[in-house]
Amino acid sequence: MSRGRLLIVGGGQSGLAAARAGRDRGWEPVVLEAGPAPVGSWPAYYESLRLFSPRGYSGFPGYPFLGPPDDYPHRDEVVAHLAGYAAWLGVDIRTSARVASITADDRGGFTAILADGGSVAGDAVIAATGSFQNPFVPQIPGQGEFAGRVLHVAGYSSPEAFAGRRVVVVGAGNSAIQVAYELAQTARVSLAVRDRVQFAPQVIAGRDLHWWLARTRADFLPPAILNRIVKGNPVFDTGTYRTALEAGVPEQRPVFTAFTTDGVTWPDGKREQVDAVIYATGYRPHLSYLSSLDAVDASGTPKHRRGVSTVRPGLGFLGLEFQRTFSSNTLRGVHRDADFVVGALSGQRLRAAVG
Ligand SMILES: Cc1cc2nc3c(=O)[nH]c(=O)nc-3n(C[C@H](O)[C@H](O)[C@H](O)COP(=O)(O)OP(=O)(O)OC[C@H]3O[C@@H](n4cnc5c(N)ncnc54)[C@H](O)[C@@H]3O)c2cc1C
Numbered sequence: 348m349s350r351g352r353l354l355i356v357g358g359g360q361s362g363l364a365a366a367r368a369g370r371d372r373g374w375e376p377v378v379l380e381a382g383p384a385p386v387g388s389w390p391a392y393y394e395s396l397r398l399f400s401p402r403g404y405s406g407f408p409g410y411p412f413l414g415p416p417d418d419y420p421h422r423d424e425v426v427a428h429l430a431g432y433a434a435w436l437g438v439d440i441r442t443s444a445r446v447a448s449i450t451a452d453d454r455g456g457f458t459a460i461l462a463d464g465g466s467v468a469g470d471a472v473i474a475a476t477g478s479f480q481n482p483f484v485p486q487i488p489g490q491g492e493f494a495g496r497v498l499h500v501a502g503y504s505s506p507e508a509f510a511g512r513r514v515v516v517v518g519a520g521n522s523a524i525q526v527a528y529e530l531a532q533t534a535r536v537s538l539a540v541r542d543r544v545q546f547a548p549q550v551i552a553g554r555d556l557h558w559w560l561a562r563t564r565a566d567f568l569p570p571a572i573l574n575r576i577v578k579g580n581p582v583f584d585t586g587t588y589r590t591a592l593e594a595g596v597p598e599q600r601p602v603f604t605a606f607t608t609d610g611v612t613w614p615d616g617k618r619e620q621v622d623a624v625i626y627a628t629g630y631r632p633h634l635s636y637l638s639s640l641d642a643v644d645a646s647g648t649p650k651h652r653r654g655v656s657t658v659r660p661g662l663g664f665l666g667l668e669f670q671r672t673f674s675s676n677t678l679r680g681v682h683r684d685a686d687f688v689v690g691a692l693s694g695q696r697l698r699a700a701v702g
Pocket residue numbers: 356357358359360361362379380381382386387388389392393396397398399400444445446447475476477478479480522636665666667676677678679
C-alpha cells in the first residue's frame with residue numbers, strides 16, 4: 348500500500364534522489380521539473396566543466412557512474428548520467444512543469460499549482476530546486492555607471508568572447524578559480540578575492556581526496572564541526588591552479604572598492620580600465636513558491652533542521668548547501684540526505700495516522 352503521494356519540486360540530482368528514497372519507502376513520488384528534461388542545472392554550467400569528484404564517488408545507490416572510476420567526468424556526462432538514472436528509476440516525472448506555488452490544506456495535504464494553471468495534489472512535499480537560478484551578486488558602489496560587461500558566472504559558458512580583454516573575476520571558490528584560469532589563457536585576468544584562495548589537494552599520497560573524505564568519514568561530519576578543521580571554501584587542486592596563481596596568470600588581489608565608468612578602483616586608490624567583471628560569488632536558494640506556507644524567512648532561507656521543515660509537517664528540503672554535512676549539495680552526498688529527509692517525513696505521516 349502506498350504511504351501517500353510525495354510531490355518533489357525540481358528534477359535535478361536532489362529531486363531524483365528524493366524520488367529514489369521515496370520509492371524505496373513506499374511513497375508514490377511525482378517529480379515536477381520546470382525544464383525539458385530531469386537533468387537539473389548541469390546543461391547550463393560552463394562548457395569546460397569537469398567534476399571535482401571522480402566517477403567512483405559520483406554514482407547513485409544502485410546506479411554507478413559508468414567508466415574508469417578514477418577519472419573526472421565532463422559536465423555532459425553528468426547530464427547523460429542523470430537522464431539515464433531518471434529513466435531507470437521508473438517513477439512519475441513530469442517535465443515542463445514549473446511549480447508557481449504550493450498551498451496546504453487543513454488535512455495536512457499539499458497542492459502544487461503549476462505555472463500553466465494545472466495542479467497536482469500530494470501528501471508531502473520536498474523542495475529540491477537548487478540555487479542556480481538565484482545567483483548572488485554583492486553590491487559594489489558604481490556598478491550602475493560601469494559601461495563594461497558585468498555578469499555572474501552562472502551566465503558564463505566559454506572564454507572566446509573575452510579573448511584579448513581585461514577581465515576581473517570576483518570570488519575565491521572553485522568556479523572563480525576555474526573560470527579565471529581558463530580566461531587567463533587568452534585574456535588579462537585578475538582574481539579579486541575577499542580572502543585569499545585556500546587549496547585542498549585533489550590527490551594525497553596517491554589517493555583522490557574523496558577517498559580520504561570517505562575513509563576518514565569527514566564527508567559525514569556536521570558542518571559546525573568540519574568548519575573548525577577546514578577554514579573557508581577550499582579549491583580542489585592538483586597543483587595547476589596554485590602554480591598559475593603564483594605565476595600571476597591570473598593574478599590574485601583584493602576586491603576593488605568601486606566601479607568607475609570604464610573600469611574599477613582598487614583598494615590602493617588606483618583606477619584601471621576593465622572590459623568585463625564576472626562575479627563567481629555563489630548562489631542562494633529560490634523558494635518563493637513556498638511563500639504561502641511561511642516556510643522561508645525574510646531573507647529567503649528555509650526554516651529547517653537538517654532538511655526537515657521546522658514549521659510545516661510534511662515539508663522537506665534537499666540540495667541545500669551544508670544541509671547536514673559538507674557533502675550535502677554534491678552528487679555523492681545528496682542520497683544520504685534524501686534517505687534522512689524522506690525517513691523523517693515518513694515518521695511524521697505515521698505519527699499523524701496513529702495519533
Ligand atoms: C559550476 C558548478 C560546478 C559543480 N561541480 C560539482 C562537482 O564537480 N561535483 C558535485 O558533486 N557537485 C558539484 N556542484 C554542486 C551540485 O552538485 C550542483 O549544483 C547540482 O546541480 C545541484 O543539484 P540540485 O538538484 O540540488 O539542483 P539543480 O541542478 O539546480 O536542479 C534544480 C532543478 O529544479 C528545477 N526547478 C527550479 N525551480 C523550479 C520550479 N519552480 N518548479 C519546477 N522545477 C524547478 C530546475 O529546472 C532544475 O532542473 C557544482 C555546482 C556548480 C554551480
